[in-house]
Each structure stands twice: as structure tokens, then as C-alpha cells.
Amino acid sequence: MLDTSRVQKELAEGNRDTETSGVSIALHDGADLTHLSGTITGPVGTPYEGGVFVIDIRLPSGYPFEPPKMQFVTRVWHPNISSQNGAICLDILKDQWSPALTLKTALLSLQALLSAPAPDDPQDAVVAQQYLRDYQKFVGTARHWTETFAKSASVGMDEKVKKLVEMGFPEDAVRAVLEATKGDENMALEKLCSG
Amino acid sequence: MDSEDDMHDAHDVESLDDDFYSGDTPMGSEDGDAEYDFVDNESEDSEDVTSHRQQQSYTILSVSDIRQRQEEDIHRVSTVLSISRVAACVLLRHYKWSVSRVHDEWFADEENVRKVVGLLEKPVEMPNARELPCGICFESYSSNEMTAAACGHPFCSACWRGYVGTAISDGPGCLMLRCPDPSCGVAVGEDMIRMLASDEDKQKYSRYLLRSYIEDNRKTKWCPAPGCEFAVEFVMGSSSYDVTCNCSYSFCWNCTEEAHRPVDCATVAKWILKNCAESENMNWILANSKPCPKCKRPIEKNQGCMHITCTPPCKFEFCWLCLGAWSEHGERTGGFYACNRYEAAKQEGAYDESERRREMAKNSLERYTHYYERWATNQSSRQKALADLHSMQNEKLEKLSDRQSQPESQLKFIIEAWLQIVECRRVLKWTYAYGYYLLENEYAKRQFFEYLQGEAEAGLERLHQCAEKELQVYLEAEAPTKDFNYFRTKLAGLTSVTRNYFENLVRALETGLRDVGPSGNQANANKNTSPKSLLGGKGGKSGKAKVIGTSSRSGDEAWTMATIGLASTAPTRTRGRQTCARCANSTGRFGLCCLLLCD
Structure with missing residues (x-):
């Protein structure tokens, strides 16, 4: 069975230094501990800079002894991430997973993956080929995708806005708060309630 | 008598393969002798159908033989290197159960081997505090509730059990288990498993350990017969690959197909593939189809007229009856739907040419059928004879x-x-x-x-x-x-x-x-x-x-060596x-x- 107390600890720990780490974790729909949503900010100095990337996280019943299943919701142009469905090719999410790793360390690893692609072990062959053959073009595409999909008007963001608006908050305020919390629904909700 | 001769041969060949046998030779020969008598007795009892002309170049191992050998190897390494039994087991597992390889690597660079395999020279104590946080569930426990591998990274018993249990149900990878701390590569050996795993998991683990001894070792393989628990140790370089297990199944050690001497493995593989692809269809094809006169692909006529158009890329149009080109048909042949060329030609006996063409097209199938039938008949005849x-x-x-x-x-x-x-x-x-x-x-x-x-x-x-x-x-x-x-x-x-x-x-x-x-x-x-x-x-x-x-x-080397051996040691x-x-x-x-x- 899923170790719920560990997941709860991880949620608290994962959001402790969101400002500096650029990583946050939240429940996806408020009740289900096995379905979470993570966000990472694009690392500075990469084509992903300025973007906020949403990652869908599903915890198998064997978690933390089995790795969490992670997938990019935000579309991203990267050799190790499928441009079609956001599937990730990263060893610690597969055979190199250890129960002493956490969702936060996994998200930080994803952030590191954005900084340091491994085109020799690609998930998306098209992207990897472009990365190796025409790096400049790769950077251009990746940046364009970041602008298009990972900035505040992204699909993930729209969903969150819609959800909070449905709770009865004015859309302008919701967008402003979500912007400030870098898309973290729970924190945004807290701010909206307190403000 | 025979067995003594075999041992000579075995040693001749062994010495040619230094890498493999250098460390094992003294022990190997002892084992060999003992096993030899055993196998020979067995063949006297007549199970061994190949005993007539075959030099035995292999040993059949039962589960208890395997355990015994494994235990002996572990004991040997543990004695020679002065390390624990568990550490010896981890080392052997890493170097595919080759005692000589473990010795070589260890004495060449012990420090590096320790690092690669995850064996510390001195165990590290757990941090000395009354309460320690578990690195997996993040709860705190008093230190006597915590367990650590040789590296001292503490985890609570529940988390250890989860970790070990997951690893064992994931498969044989559990034999190379490491400390859960991602920065630490220290091996988690059998002692920890015994302490932490459930009884069922312990059994699985020991089964994996046994399997690994056979499957990772180049000299041994399991008998491929269904349900058979014997393994076969083969003397590399022997003249024949044919092996007869104690379960009476004979197989080729090289390709693990059923024994097929004197035909080589590649031919057998080709033949088996061909049989899978064609044998069931063969009768049907022969009974129901004609080959296209141009491209020779078999065609089934399931309805319609005699005007057949072969599928692309061939697209040849022909008459089903006479297999001649359709372009030659028409009024002259008695109308499109009544090809009397066929009848007329047959009556005149002047039909040899196109009949021969059809013959040739059918030939390749017939040739195969000829050989297949005889192959299959001898197969079933053998089964009957065995019964x-x-x-x-x-x-x-x-x-x-x-x-x-x-x-x-x-x-x-x-x-x-x-x-x-x-x-x-x-x-x-x-x-x-x-x-x-x-x-x-x-x-x-x-x-x-x-x-x-x-x-x-x-x-x-x-x-x-x-x-x-x-x-x-x-x-x-x-x-x-x-x-x-x-x-x-x-x-x-x-x-x-x-x-x-x-x-x-x-x-x-x-x-x-x-x-x-x-x-x-x-x-x-x-x-x-x-x-x-x-x-x-x-x-x-x-x-x-x-x-x-x-x-x-x-x-090829095996055959060659056998022949050289025959020439030079003929008297023996x-x-x-x-x-x-x-x-x-x-x-x-x-x-x-x-x-x-x-x-």
C-alpha cells in the first residue's frame, strides 16, 4: 500500500523552498494522494528559461519502493522528452530509482535534465537528431516552444485558472495570484482565501 | 576405461582455454572424476541412448549438485581472499561465478574491485544517536529499531522489508541489491536478505541465486526439456555438442535445440524456421493452389472465371486451366471460358512444355515436402521407438x-x-x-x-x-x-x-x-x-x-581439435x-x- 504519511511529508517538504528551487508539488485534484502535479521552472541560461513546466505525477501502490510515474503536461522540445506525449527518459525514474529519493529530488533531476540533455539516449529521435545536427535550430525551436506552451498562458495554467474561477474567484485575481505563485494552485488558493 | 580416456581428452582441451580453466583445474578434475562415475553408472542402466559412440564431454548436475558446487566455490573464494561468505558470494555473482576471474581481479586491484562490487573493507557503524531518521519514510526511530548495511546508512525495518521485497519481486536483479541511499553503492548481501525478507521471498532469492550459478556461467546450461531440473556442465572444446540429460532428453549444447548431430546448428536453425513457416500450410497449398506461371507464387482460385490476374507486382494474366498467357486466349481457344487448348494439348500429348513449367514451379515446394515428410516421419518413428x-x-x-x-x-x-x-x-x-x-x-x-x-x-x-x-x-x-x-x-x-x-x-x-x-x-x-x-x-x-x-x-574449433586429438592421441x-x-x-x-x- 502507498505510504500516505511519507507522501504528506513530501508535499510539505517539496514546497518549503519553492522560491529558490523553482520546484513545487501539489495534489492534482485535492483528495487523491496518488495523483499529484509538479511544476519546475526552466533553468536560467537554457532555451527553457522563463517557462513553467507542469509534470503529471502518479504514485504506484509500491511507492516509494517503486518509482513515481512522471510525464510532462506542458509540451517541451527536448531530446529526452517526447514532443508528442511528454514521456520522459530518465534513469532515476526507471531502474536507478531508489526509495531514498523523493518527488522533489526527482523534479530537481528533471530540471537538471532540461539543462543537460542526453541526446545519445533519446526519447524523441527527431529532437535528438536536430540537437546533434543543427544545434542553433534546436535552441530556436526549444525557445519557441517554451514561449508558446510554458509561459503563463499555457494549457496547464488555463486549467488551473478555470478551476479556481469555478470556485467563485474573479478571473483577473486568479491569474495574478497564479502568476505570483508560479502556477501553484494550493498556494494560490491560500492567497485568494486570505486576501 | 572409457571414462579415463575421456578425462585425458578433457584435460587436453582444458589446457587450451587458459582464461577459463586456469583457476579451476585442480578442483575441476576431482569433481569430474566423481561425476563421471555417476553418469557412467546411469548410462549402464541404459537411459543414455548415445552412449555407444559418444565420448562424454559433459556432466549432468542435479539441483543438489549445483548447490554443492556453488557452496564449494563460495567457500574457496572466501578462504583464499579471507572475506566473509556473503562477500564471496557477492563477488562471485558479479564475476559470473568464475573463481579464477575473481582471484585475478581481486589480486590485481583489490581496492577497485571492492568499489565496483560494493564491499567495504571495514563496516561503518550507524550514527551514534538515540533517535535516527529513516531515509525512506522520514520517521524517527530509536537506533535499535534501525538496520543498516555495511555502510551504516540507517533505515527502519519496515522500509528495509519493503525495499528488499520489491527488489525480489522485480526479479533476479535482487542478487545485486545495493544500499537504498542513492549516493551509496554498498552491496546488500544474502545475510541481510535472510534477516529482512519474508519466507516466500527468501525462497525466491535462493532460487535466483541457484539459477544465476547456471545461467551466468558460460560452462553450464539448464536442460531445455519442459519441467526438467537438471543442468549440464559442458567441457568447452569437446568434439560433439550433443548432450543427453538424465531426464533422457538429448539436446545440442550449443543451440539448445534437440540433438542434431551430424548437422550443424545453423542448418538446424534454418530448417526449424522453415518448418514453422511452412509445414502446416504445405499440404493445403499443394492441394488447393497452382503457382503463378510467371512469379511462381502459389495462387488459390476460390471463385470466378479462368482468367486469373496475379497480384502486384507480378500482375501476370493467365488461364487457370492451361497456365498459358491470357493474351493468347480468345476465339482461337474455343472462347475465353472454355480453354480447349488444355484438352487438345493433353490429348495430343503435346503438353509437355507448359506441364514442365508447372512442374518446375511446383518443384521447390515438392522438394521441401519430400525432405520434410521424411524428416517428420523419422521424428515420429523415433518417438514410437522410444516408447x-x-x-x-x-x-x-x-x-x-x-x-x-x-x-x-x-x-x-x-x-x-x-x-x-x-x-x-x-x-x-x-x-x-x-x-x-x-x-x-x-x-x-x-x-x-x-x-x-x-x-x-x-x-x-x-x-x-x-x-x-x-x-x-x-x-x-x-x-x-x-x-x-x-x-x-x-x-x-x-x-x-x-x-x-x-x-x-x-x-x-x-x-x-x-x-x-x-x-x-x-x-x-x-x-x-x-x-x-x-x-x-x-x-x-x-x-x-x-x-x-x-x-x-x-x-569449428571443437571439430578441429577433435581431429588433431584423434591423430596425435590415437593409441589412448x-x-x-x-x-x-x-x-x-x-x-x-x-x-x-x-x-x-x-x-
């Missing part, structure tokens, strides 16, 4: 001994005959796969092959007939029959004659039929284009060795056997001459 052999051993022999007032020990010749039949059916079966791949244009070879095969087959049929039918009379007789002794001589004679035919056949095929051709061995070797020789051998050997060396894909190898004065072939246990074939 007959068992019923003979289990009931009929006793009955016969009763009816003919002969002690069972005097009736062994009947078992010998059946063993020979079973073995010959197997060889004959595979020669049909060989024949299928023997090129049409190798005319001389083909003739020689078919002659040998025909002789062998005829001999076998006589023997089979005699063992099956003639014996029946004596089984049913009310009182001892006078001419039973005559029968004994006949059956034993047929057995040895048939054996000789087959030995000749096997030898000829294993040497790529090189005796054929007017220009002598060497020249022939270079022109040799039989399927076997196309597979290539490693050059750089003398002409003679090279021909033999080409007879099997990866076994033929000790206890008789040699035919005319052909210089050893003639097996009975010392009978090779008869007709030497004339």
Missing part, C-alpha cells in the same frame, strides 16, 4: 525372459538394438534437413550423400523390422523356441552393422563430404561449397584441419576398442569390423 524401448524395458523383457527361459542379463542385446534404433532415427531425421540444404549442383557430393544415407536407411529399416516384428514371435511363444539363439545373432549383427553405417554417414557429413572428388582433399576443400562449408571456419590451419573446421559455425583413444584393420576406424564396443563399407 517401444520403454515398454521393452519395463514389461516385455521380463515376459520374454519368462517365455524363453533366458536370464534378463542375456537379453540386453534387445535393449541395445532399440537404443540403436532410437539414435539412428534421430540421425537419419537430421540428415534430411542436411540434404535439403545440400546444393543441387554439388552433384558428386549429393550422390555420395544419398548413397550413404540410402545404405544407412536400408540397414535401419532391416533392424527396426527385426526388432519390432520378428521379436513378436518369441514373445508370443508358449515354450522356449529353438531358434532364439539364431534371432539373437541376427539382431545383434544387424545392430552393429547399422551402427557402422550410421557412423560412416555421420563421419562423412561432419567432414563436409570431403571424400568426394577426383582432385584430392585439399583442392576439394577449397572448392567445397556445401551449406556447411559456406558458414566458414577460421583459417590458418592445415588443409586437412581446415576442411573439418568448416563443419560448424561456432563449433582407441584403447579398449577394436580397430578395423582395413579402414582404421575404431568400431565401438563390440569390435566388429565395419563390414561392407570398407570394401
Whole structure:
């Protein structure tokens, strides 16, 4: 069975230094501990800079002894991430997973993956080929995708806005708060309630 | 006697493979002797159908044999390196259970080996505090509730159990388990498993450990027969890959298909693939289709008129009846739908040309069917013979001994005959796969092959007939029959004659039929284009060795060594056997001459 107390600890720990780490974790729909949503900010100095990337996280019943299943919701142009469905090719999410790793360390690893692609072990062959053959073009595409999909008007963001608006908050305020919390629904909700 | 000879051979060959055997030799020979007696006894009991002519170059291992050997290896490493049993086990597992490799690596660079495998020189104590946080569930526990591997990274018992349990249910990877801390590579060995895993998981773990000893070791393989628990240790470089397990299943050690000597593994693989693809369809295709006269693909006519258009890319349009081009049809042929060319031509007997074309198209299928039918018939005939052999051993022999007032020990010749039949059916079966791949244009070879095969087959049929039918009379007789002794001589004679035919056949095929051709061995070797020789051998050997060396894909060295061994150690190898004065072939246990074939 899923170790719920560990997941709860991880949620608290994962959001402790969101400002500096650029990583946050939240429940996806408020009740289900096995379905979470993570966000990472694009690392500075990469084509992903300025973007906020949403990652869908599903915890198998064997978690933390089995790795969490992670997938990019935000579309991203990267050799190790499928441009079609956001599937990730990263060893610690597969055979190199250890129960002493956490969702936060996994998200930080994803952030590191954005900084340091491994085109020799690609998930998306098209992207990897472009990365190796025409790096400049790769950077251009990746940046364009970041602008298009990972900035505040992204699909993930729209969903969150819609959800909070449905709770009865004015859309302008919701967008402003979500912007400030870098898309973290729970924190945004807290701010909206307190403000 | 035989077994002693074998040991000589085994050592000769072993010394050629330094990398593999250097560390094991002293121990290996001890084991070998002991195992040898065991296997030999077994074959006396007659299960071993190949015992007649085969040098045993392998050892059958039961589960308890395997455990014992594994334990011995672990003990040896642990003693020599002065490390714990668990550490020795981890090391051996990492170096694929090669004791010599562990020794080499360890004494070359112990520090590096320790790092790679995850063995610390001195265990690290857990942090000395009353309460410690578990690195997995993040709860705090008093230090006596925590466990750590040699690295001292503490985790609570519940998390350890989860970690170990998940690893074991994930598969044999659990044998290489490391500390859960991602920055730490310290090995988690069997001692921890024993302490932390559930009983069921412990059993699984020890099963994986056992399997790993066989599966990771280049010298050993499991018997592929379903449900069989024996493993086979093979002496690398032996002359034959054929292995007979204690479960009585015979298989090729190299490719683990059923035993197929004298045909090589590549031919067998091709043949089996072909059979999977075609055998079931063959009858149907032959009964229901005609090949397109142009592209030869089989076509089924399931409805409609006689105007057939072959599927692209061929698109040839032809008449189903006469298989002639449709463009030639029309009023002249009695209308499109009544091709009387066919009738007329047939009546005139002038239909040879297109009939022959159809013949040729059908030929490739028919050729295959010809060989397949004979292959399959010998296969089922062998199964039947095997069943007959068992019923003979289990009931009929006793009955016969009763009816003919002969002690069972005097009736062994009947078992010998059946063993020979079973073995010959197997060889004959595979020669049909060989024949299928023997090129049409190798005319001389083909003739020689078919002659040998025909002789062998005829001999076998006589023997089979005699063992099956003639014996029946004596089984049913009310009182001892006078001419039973005559029968004994006949059956034993047929057995040895048939054996000789087959030995000749096997030898000829294993040497790529090189005796054929007017220009002598060497020249022939270079022109040799039989399927076997196309597979290539490693050059750089003398002409003679090279021909033999080409007879099997990866076994080429084995064959070569066997032949060199035969030449140089002939006196040793033929000790206890008789040699035919005319052909210089050893003639097996009975010392009978090779008869007709030497004339």
C-alpha cells in the first residue's frame, strides 16, 4: 500500500523552498494522494528559461519502493522528452530509482535534465537528431516552444485558472495570484482565501 | 576405461582455454572424476541412448549438485581472499561465478574491485544517536529499531522489508541489491536478505541465486526439456555438442535445440524456421493452389472465371486451366471460358512444355515436402521407438525372459538394438534437413550423400523390422523356441552393422563430404561449397584441419581439435576398442569390423 504519511511529508517538504528551487508539488485534484502535479521552472541560461513546466505525477501502490510515474503536461522540445506525449527518459525514474529519493529530488533531476540533455539516449529521435545536427535550430525551436506552451498562458495554467474561477474567484485575481505563485494552485488558493 | 580416456581428452582441451580453466583445474578434475562415475553408472542402466559412440564431454548436475558446487566455490573464494561468505558470494555473482576471474581481479586491484562490487573493507557503524531518521519514510526511530548495511546508512525495518521485497519481486536483479541511499553503492548481501525478507521471498532469492550459478556461467546450461531440473556442465572444446540429460532428453549444447548431430546448428536453425513457416500450410497449398506461371507464387482460385490476374507486382494474366498467357486466349481457344487448348494439348500429348513449367514451379515446394515428410516421419518413428524401448524395458523383457527361459542379463542385446534404433532415427531425421540444404549442383557430393544415407536407411529399416516384428514371435511363444539363439545373432549383427553405417554417414557429413572428388582433399576443400562449408571456419590451419573446421559455425574449433586429438592421441583413444584393420576406424564396443563399407 502507498505510504500516505511519507507522501504528506513530501508535499510539505517539496514546497518549503519553492522560491529558490523553482520546484513545487501539489495534489492534482485535492483528495487523491496518488495523483499529484509538479511544476519546475526552466533553468536560467537554457532555451527553457522563463517557462513553467507542469509534470503529471502518479504514485504506484509500491511507492516509494517503486518509482513515481512522471510525464510532462506542458509540451517541451527536448531530446529526452517526447514532443508528442511528454514521456520522459530518465534513469532515476526507471531502474536507478531508489526509495531514498523523493518527488522533489526527482523534479530537481528533471530540471537538471532540461539543462543537460542526453541526446545519445533519446526519447524523441527527431529532437535528438536536430540537437546533434543543427544545434542553433534546436535552441530556436526549444525557445519557441517554451514561449508558446510554458509561459503563463499555457494549457496547464488555463486549467488551473478555470478551476479556481469555478470556485467563485474573479478571473483577473486568479491569474495574478497564479502568476505570483508560479502556477501553484494550493498556494494560490491560500492567497485568494486570505486576501 | 572409457571414462579415463575421456578425462585425458578433457584435460587436453582444458589446457587450451587458459582464461577459463586456469583457476579451476585442480578442483575441476576431482569433481569430474566423481561425476563421471555417476553418469557412467546411469548410462549402464541404459537411459543414455548415445552412449555407444559418444565420448562424454559433459556432466549432468542435479539441483543438489549445483548447490554443492556453488557452496564449494563460495567457500574457496572466501578462504583464499579471507572475506566473509556473503562477500564471496557477492563477488562471485558479479564475476559470473568464475573463481579464477575473481582471484585475478581481486589480486590485481583489490581496492577497485571492492568499489565496483560494493564491499567495504571495514563496516561503518550507524550514527551514534538515540533517535535516527529513516531515509525512506522520514520517521524517527530509536537506533535499535534501525538496520543498516555495511555502510551504516540507517533505515527502519519496515522500509528495509519493503525495499528488499520489491527488489525480489522485480526479479533476479535482487542478487545485486545495493544500499537504498542513492549516493551509496554498498552491496546488500544474502545475510541481510535472510534477516529482512519474508519466507516466500527468501525462497525466491535462493532460487535466483541457484539459477544465476547456471545461467551466468558460460560452462553450464539448464536442460531445455519442459519441467526438467537438471543442468549440464559442458567441457568447452569437446568434439560433439550433443548432450543427453538424465531426464533422457538429448539436446545440442550449443543451440539448445534437440540433438542434431551430424548437422550443424545453423542448418538446424534454418530448417526449424522453415518448418514453422511452412509445414502446416504445405499440404493445403499443394492441394488447393497452382503457382503463378510467371512469379511462381502459389495462387488459390476460390471463385470466378479462368482468367486469373496475379497480384502486384507480378500482375501476370493467365488461364487457370492451361497456365498459358491470357493474351493468347480468345476465339482461337474455343472462347475465353472454355480453354480447349488444355484438352487438345493433353490429348495430343503435346503438353509437355507448359506441364514442365508447372512442374518446375511446383518443384521447390515438392522438394521441401519430400525432405520434410521424411524428416517428420523419422521424428515420429523415433518417438514410437522410444516408447517401444520403454515398454521393452519395463514389461516385455521380463515376459520374454519368462517365455524363453533366458536370464534378463542375456537379453540386453534387445535393449541395445532399440537404443540403436532410437539414435539412428534421430540421425537419419537430421540428415534430411542436411540434404535439403545440400546444393543441387554439388552433384558428386549429393550422390555420395544419398548413397550413404540410402545404405544407412536400408540397414535401419532391416533392424527396426527385426526388432519390432520378428521379436513378436518369441514373445508370443508358449515354450522356449529353438531358434532364439539364431534371432539373437541376427539382431545383434544387424545392430552393429547399422551402427557402422550410421557412423560412416555421420563421419562423412561432419567432414563436409570431403571424400568426394577426383582432385584430392585439399583442392576439394577449397572448392567445397556445401551449406556447411559456406558458414566458414577460421583459417590458418592445415588443409586437412581446415576442411573439418568448416563443419560448424561456432563449433569449428571443437571439430578441429577433435581431429588433431584423434591423430596425435590415437593409441589412448582407441584403447579398449577394436580397430578395423582395413579402414582404421575404431568400431565401438563390440569390435566388429565395419563390414561392407570398407570394401
